[in-house]
Amino acid sequence: MLKKILLVFVLGIPGVAVLAELPQDKLGAVETLPAEYPDSWVFVHDVSFMHMSSGKYILMDIAGETAKDFYKGMVNSSYISFFASAHSKPEFYVGENFYSRGHRGERTDVITIYDKRTLSPIDEVIITDGKRAEMLPSKYTMRLIADDRFLLFYKFSPATAIGVMDTDKRKIVNTIPLPTCAGIYPTGRRGFSSLCSDGSMVSYQLDSQGQVTGSERVAKFFNVDADALFEKPAIMNNIAYFPTFTGNIQELDLSAAVAVPGDKWPLVTGGDQQANWRPGGAWPAATANEAIYVLMHKDGYEGSHKEPGSEIWVYEVQDKKRISRIVLQSPAIAFDITRGDKPKIIATNIEMGLEIYDAITGSQIRTLDDFYRAGPLLVYASP
Amino acid sequence: MKWLDTFTERISRDVAKTSSRRGFLGNLGRLIVGGSLLPLLPVARAADSPPLTLPAEGEDPGDPATCEYWRNCAVDGFLCSCCGGSVTSCPPGTEMSPITWIGTCTNPGDGKDYIISYNDCCAKESCGNCFCNRNEADRPTYRPHTSNDYNWCLGTKSAAYHCTVNIILGVAVK
Numbered sequence: 001m002l003k004k005i006l007l008v009f010v011l012g013i014p015g016v017a018v019l020a021e022l023p024q025d026k027l028g029a030v031e032t033l034p035a036e037y038p039d040s041w042v043f044v045h046d047v048s049f050m051h052m053s054s055g056k057y058i059l060m061d062i063a064g065e066t067a068k069d070f071y072k073g074m075v076n077s078s079y080i081s082f083f084a085s086a087h088s089k090p091e092f093y094v095g096e097n098f099y100s101r102g103h104r105g106e107r108t109d110v111i112t113i114y115d116k117r118t119l120s121p122i123d124e125v126i127i128t129d130g131k132r133a134e135m136l137p138s139k140y141t142m143r144l145i146a147d148d149r150f151l152l153f154y155k156f157s158p159a160t161a162i163g164v165m166d167t168d169k170r171k172i173v174n175t176i177p178l179p180t181c182a183g184i185y186p187t188g189r190r191g192f193s194s195l196c197s198d199g200s201m202v203s204y205q206l207d208s209q210g211q212v213t214g215s216e217r218v219a220k221f222f223n224v225d226a227d228a229l230f231e232k233p234a235i236m237n238n239i240a241y242f243p244t245f246t247g248n249i250q251e252l253d254l255s256a257a258v259a260v261p262g263d264k265w266p267l268v269t270g271g272d273q274q275a276n277w278r279p280g281g282a283w284p285a286a287t288a289n290e291a292i293y294v295l296m297h298k299d300g301y302e303g304s305h306k307e308p309g310s311e312i313w314v315y316e317v318q319d320k321k322r323i324s325r326i327v328l329q330s331p332a333i334a335f336d337i338t339r340g341d342k343p344k345i346i347a348t349n350i351e352m353g354l355e356i357y358d359a360i361t362g363s364q365i366r367t368l369d370d371f372y373r374a375g376p377l378l379v380y381a382s383p
Numbered sequence: 384m385k386w387l388d389t390f391t392e393r394i395s396r397d398v399a400k401t402s403s404r405r406g407f408l409g410n411l412g413r414l415i416v417g418g419s420l421l422p423l424l425p426v427a428r429a430a431d432s433p434p435l436t437l438p439a440e441g442e443d444p445g446d447p448a449t450c451e452y453w454r455n456c457a458v459d460g461f462l463c464s465c466c467g468g469s470v471t472s473c474p475p476g477t478e479m480s481p482i483t484w485i486g487t488c489t490n491p492g493d494g495k496d497y498i499i500s501y502n503d504c505c506a507k508e509s510c511g512n513c514f515c516n517r518n519e520a521d522r523p524t525y526r527p528h529t530s531n532d533y534n535w536c537l538g539t540k541s542a543a544y545h546c547t548v549n550i551i552l553g554v555a556v557k
Contacts, residue, residue: 049509050508050509050511051508051509052508052509052543052544053508053543079542079543080534097542099541099543103506103507103508103541103543104506104540104541104543105541107541107542133533134533134534134536134542135524135532135533135534136524136532136533138524156527156533156537157537158482158527158528158533158537160527180525180526180527181525182523182524182525182527183524183525194525195523195525196525197525197526197527224522224525224526225522228522228523228526229523230523231523231524231525302519302520303517303518303519303520303521304518305518305521306516306518306521
């Protein structure tokens with residue numbers, strides 16, 4: 001048998017024309033990416049709930065047509081990590097935990113700094129007290145402020161606090177205790193606000209070294225029991241639009257040093273009230289084209305706030321009116337919308353797939369049924 | 384671990400089951416604790432209540448290994464009864480977290496509301512069996528002690544999450 005194989009190599013395959021030999025390939029080639037990603041690129045987070053030390057973020061070009069086209073690269077992550085991407089420098093950040101023996105041993109909490117061009121870690125900053133919060137992923141548990149100078153991240157022990165990392169110095173420069181509050185909503189020139197357990201809020205401003213220069217409590221403005229705010233708003237033009245459990249939007253102006261509660265208005269009116277439509281899912285809201293998009297499910301009830309949504313409703317915020325509703329192919333868990341002139345909705349559905357829609361027309365463009373044997377959760381558009 | 388439960392087909396079916404139980408679930412899970420209290424304060428409240436007589440056999444109806452079991456009214460995770468433990472005990476080799484979130488569930492056996500402490504069993508990765516997600520009176524992460532979105536493996540040697548037990552702390556004070 002071996003002799004026959006050797007003969008084929010030596011003599012060629014009978015009946016096949018003799019072609020020019022292929023040149024020798026270069027060994028060790030590794031692809032690189034642009035420092036600035038196109039608008040159509042997104043990161044999709046697989047939290048890996050069954051194997052939490054093995055999460056990942058898959059970088060995808062949703063302008064592709066096949067599963068192969070979509071996949072641009074991947075980075076690993078560990079223990080329900082946080083994610084934030086800079087735009088003034090070619091970096092993104094993953095807040096994660098490791099144990100020296102896999103799931104046990106010495107715990108190390110770290111902010112891992114990645115180069116967008118190589119998808120390789122270029123540095124890391126250790127969170128020495130090991131109190132990075134582990135929780136359902138949110139885009140407001142780690143956030144860049146002040147033109148990407150400071151990376152803020154949420155800590156939970158269960159005392160609540162915000163860590164401040166200087167991204168230029170790559171050092172943690174401050175930890176700000178919170179009065180039982182959570183969330184990082186960029187506020188004013190160099191600050192943030194957090195929602196608090198009694199329905200109030202706190203706002204902080206920082207100096208150029210990341211130290212607190214002022215803080216102020218925003219008086220209670222919502223009822224946590226009767227109509228809680230989702231801690232996952234859509235933010236547009238420094239106005240945060242918080243969906244509420246029973247189907248309202250609470251506006252919050254974040255443009256000045258202290259957050260200012262604004263109008264509260266209903267998402268559900270008229271005949272839709274009878275079907276009891278409500279916001280829900282793991283990520284209920286996003287913005288595009290000067291409108292807000294909200295993931296909705298019908299037959300809502302106390303405790304339905306994590307139900308997948310069968311539709312996305314679109315609202316014009318000036319008149320506070322719904323301008324369209326997009327019926328999804330499969331109920332979605334979460335979604336985001338790409339930036340640019342032709343925004344696209346990327347929804348993660350209950351079938352563990354991705355659905356892509358034109359955010360302007362609402363028409364479905366494509367479905368990715370098999371998400372690479374992973375479980376897509378949050379989508380980070382235009383990172 | 385306390386997370387949204389819609390990532391697998393099995394979990395999708397759980398959502399459908401939950402939807403069909405709404406009429407029943409609507410009567411469960413009314414929390415009594417105030418918004419600014421720390422997580423352990425409900426424990427102190429329970430201690431102030433009259434001495435607790437635990438339900439006798441037959442007064443604690445249902446199968447703890449099912450999501451429908453009454454104590455599971457605010458649970459979000461794997462049920463330890465399906466992971467080598469029980470409704471009140473952790474599986475071998477795990478460590479019970481002393482810090483918890485709290486639910487208040489109505490026992491259909493005696494009609495009373497009980498304060499339930501959802502203690503996570505930690506130091507091993509996910510059990511993977513009997514996932515249950517019920518969010519009655521669950522609130523966002525800015526009110527931690529009633530939020531099941533956190534990993535409550537706190538104060539343990541390893542914060543790896545395995546499963547959750549449901550421990551009666553006392554009868555809810557009206």
